[in-house]
Amino acid sequence: MYHGRFKNTHYQAGFHWGEMLRKHGNFIHKQHTFQITEERKKFAMRCLPVYEKYYPEVLKEIK
Helix, strand or coil: CCCCCCCCCCCHHHHHHHHHHHHHHCCCCHHHCCCCCCHHHHHHHHHHHHHHCCHHHHHHCCC
């Protein structure tokens, strides 16, 4: 089993991981683990104030 080793910022680690996936032909944007429904979108929008208050860094990361 392979265990990833991450370093640098979250962005840099994620970018590096994405590059490694791409080089091996794995495109995760085509592999949704669930359907993105209107209900899920509404739930995500209701979560925004909580993230803005307690974990604003994740919003920057997602963008």
